[in-house]
Structures are given as C-alpha cells and as structure tokens.
Amino acid sequence: MADIVNEETALERAIALVHAGQPVALPTETVYGLAADATNGEAVALIFEAKGRPRFNPLIVHVADRAMAERIGRFDALSRKLAAAFWPGPLTLVVPLAPEAEIHPLVTAGLTSVGLRMPRGFAARLIAAGGRPLAAPSANSSGRISATTAAAVEADLGDRIALVVDGGPTPVGVESTIVKVEDGRVRLLRPGGIAAEEIEAVLGAPLLRGEAGGIEAPGMMRSHYAPRAGLRLAADAVAPGEALLAFGPKRIAGADRAVMVLNLSPVGDLREAAASLFLHLQALDRSGAPVIAAESVPQTGLGEAINDRLRRAAAPR
Ligand code: TXA
Numbered sequence: 001m002a003d004i005v006n007e008e009t010a011l012e013r014a015i016a017l018v019h020a021g022q023p024v025a026l027p028t029e030t031v032y033g034l035a036a037d038a039t040n041g042e043a044v045a046l047i048f049e050a051k052g053r054p055r056f057n058p059l060i061v062h063v064a065d066r067a068m069a070e071r072i073g074r075f076d077a078l079s080r081k082l083a084a085a086f087w088p089g090p091l092t093l094v095v096p097l098a099p100e101a102e103i104h105p106l107v108t109a110g111l112t113s114v115g116l117r118m119p120r121g122f123a124a125r126l127i128a129a130g131g132r133p134l135a136a137p138s139a140n141s142s143g144r145i146s147a148t149t150a151a152a153v154e155a156d157l158g159d160r161i162a163l164v165v166d167g168g169p170t171p172v173g174v175e176s177t178i179v180k181v182e183d184g185r186v187r188l189l190r191p192g193g194i195a196a197e198e199i200e201a202v203l204g205a206p207l208l209r210g211e212a213g214g215i216e217a218p219g220m221m222r223s224h225y226a227p228r229a230g231l232r233l234a235a236d237a238v239a240p241g242e243a244l245l246a247f248g249p250k251r252i253a254g255a256d257r258a259v260m261v262l263n264l265s266p267v268g269d270l271r272e273a274a275a276s277l278f279l280h281l282q283a284l285d286r287s288g289a290p291v292i293a294a295e296s297v298p299q300t301g302l303g304e305a306i307n308d309r310l311r312r313a314a315a316p317r
C-alpha cells in the first residue's frame with residue numbers, strides 16, 4: 001500500500017523522495033506518471049523495476065522550463081517553434097541528446113536522442129521546486145492500461161511505491177503526442193493529447209508518418225494498454241455476454257443486453273472521450289465480460305490517439 005496524499009499537501013514529501021532517489025507517482029495533465037530524478041541512475045532503475053519495463057524502452061524527461069530543456073536536448077528553429085506553441089502541454093519532443101546533458105544513460109536506453117516534455121500542474125511545480133529533471137513513464141505496469149486517477153495507480157503499483165500524489169482525474173486522459181524533430185523534418189511517433197492537425201497548423205506542413213527505419217519509439221509495441229478481456233473493434237452490434245464501450249448518441253443493436261455499457265462521450269465529443277477512455281476500459285474489464293465490444297470513433301483530432309490505444313489494446317498478445 002502506498003500513501004495517497006492530496007497534491008495541496010504533498011510537495012515537500014515528494015521533493016524529499018526525489019532527492020532521496022525514490023520514485024513518486026504523480027498527476028500530469030495527460031496521465032499519472034511514475035517520476036524519479038533523471039540524473040540518478042539508481043532512481044531511474046527503480047522505475048523500470050516497479051513497472052516491469054524492458055530496459056531498451058527509453059523514458060520521457062520532464063522539465064520545468066525551456067532553459068532546463070536546452071541543457072538536455074539540442075534544439076533547432078523547428079523544435080523551438082513547437083516548444084513555444086505547445087509547452088507547457090501534452091507534446092513530447094524527441095531531439096538530439098546534448099553532449100553535456102546530465103541525464104543518466106538508462107533514461108534514454110543509450111539512444112543519442114531524448115524525449116522532452118514540459119508538463120502542467122503538480123509535476124511542473126515539483127520539477128521547479130526540486131530543481132531536477134524528472135524521468136517519468138506512465139504509472140502503470142508495463143503493457144497495461146495507463147492510470148488517469150490516483151486509485152488506478154494504487155491498484156496497479158501500490159505495493160511497489162511509497163507515495164501517490166492525488167490530483168484528481170487527469171484532464172487530457174491519453175498520453176502526450178510524441179514527435180521527432182530531425183534535419184528540419186517532424187515525424188509523428190505517437191498520436192496523443194495534442195491533435196496532429198494542431199501541430200500541422202503550426203508547422204504549415206504535414207507531419208511525416210510511419211517509421212523512418214528501425215523502431216522509432218521503442219515502447220510502441222503492437223500489444224499495449226492490454227485489458228484482461230478481449231477487445232473487439234468497430235462493433236456495430238453487441239453479442240451475448242459482451243460489455244460495450246460506446247461512443248456517441250446512437251444505441252447499437254444488442255446494447256440493452258450488454259453485460260455493462262459505458263459511453264466515452266454520449267454527445268460524441270472527442271476530448272471528453274479521451275478523458276474517459278482508460279477509466280472506462282478498466283471498469284468494463286472489471287465487469288468480468290470476456291469480450292469488450294468497442295464502437296468506432298472518428299479518426300480526426302484526438303480520435304487518432306483514442307483509436308491508436310484501442311488498436312493496441314485489441315492486438316494479440
Ligand atoms: O503523457 C505522457 O507522455 C506520459 C506522462 C507521464 O508524461 N508519459 C508516458 O511515458 O506516456 P511512457 O514511458 O509510457 O511512454 C513514452 C514513450 C515510449 O513509447 C518510449 O519508447 C518513447 O516515449 N520514447 C522516449 N524517448 C524516446 C526517444 N528518445 N526516441 C523515441 N521514442 C522515445
């Protein structure tokens with residue numbers, strides 16, 4: 001059992017844990033993170049251990065301001081433009097690692113690039129007050145659904161960590177959008193809390209998509225976000241014994257006999273849908289239904305991130 005402490009009163013204790021090289025679970029605007037001092041190899045190793053995460057999968061480094069970011073990564077005009085437009089906020093920039101960066105190599109899994117993001121809220125206050133960049137993956141066991149509440153963190157990792165800072169449900173609900181900036185080009189590595197269209201509007205050009213060769217985001221395994229139940233995508237009817245993840249106002253055939261029905265957004269709003277995605281998946285999973293039927297969600301705006309998570313949750317494992 002971890003202590004769950006309200007974010008109003010948790011700051012001093014969280015700083016002390018970070019300085020002592022211990023991981024802390026905390027809210028960001030996207031999902032809860034499991035954060036530790038990115039300059040301390042032993043602290044970072046404890047994150048990999050608590051999550052059961054493979055060591056080849058690098059962590060995002062969270063910073064308090066642009067100056068901290070530029071001591072860790074090499075920024076060019078393009079990455080500066082994106083940081084100016086979207087930070088603080090749910091955008092992770094993968095940029096070349098600065099040669100003098102004080103980041104433990106375990107964080108980047110030995111890569112020559114680093115993922116950087118400036119979060120909002122408690123995470124930002126902790127980084128500024130503690131004076132250390134924080135390496136933080138999502139606060140869930142490797143391969144499972146990300147946590148958007150302190151209770152979900154406690155249920156998954158509570159026996160392996162000391163403190164969960166409770167900031168209520170995270171407003172965005174899906175992880176940050178990850179883009180890689182390299183040689184004057186920007187490539188989408190993971191759709192997330194900022195819609196690709198918004199980034200393209202700032203760039204005035206389409207994002208590159210797909211992998212340039214090799215695995216671009218080593219953590220982007222095909223099976224991820226896995227509920228225990230099977231997930232059936234693009235359902236237009238519910239079969240007996242299934243639970244239903246609905247989207248929008250219409251009711252599909254068989255919905256009235258579903259084991260449980262949860263609607264991502266009855267009015268069909270994609271922001272609301274992203275914010276409720278992981279909680280609804282977890283609740284439907286707990287219903288005990290062997291299969292969750294998921295209605296389709298439009299592939300625009302935050303729908304791209306929602307569909308990405310649903311596809312990974314449905315992938316064979
Ligand atoms: O919203 C978020 O991004 C949350 C909150 C806690 O900040 N964090 C998060 O971290 O989702 P995580 O570890 O669950 O996902 C990070 C992803 C992984 O797929 C990892 O492979 C990729 O970022 N990544 C990190 N550094 C990278 C790099 N240098 N190059 C390519 N991909 C990288």
Ligand code: MG
Binds near residue numbers: 137
């Ligand atoms: Mg994750």
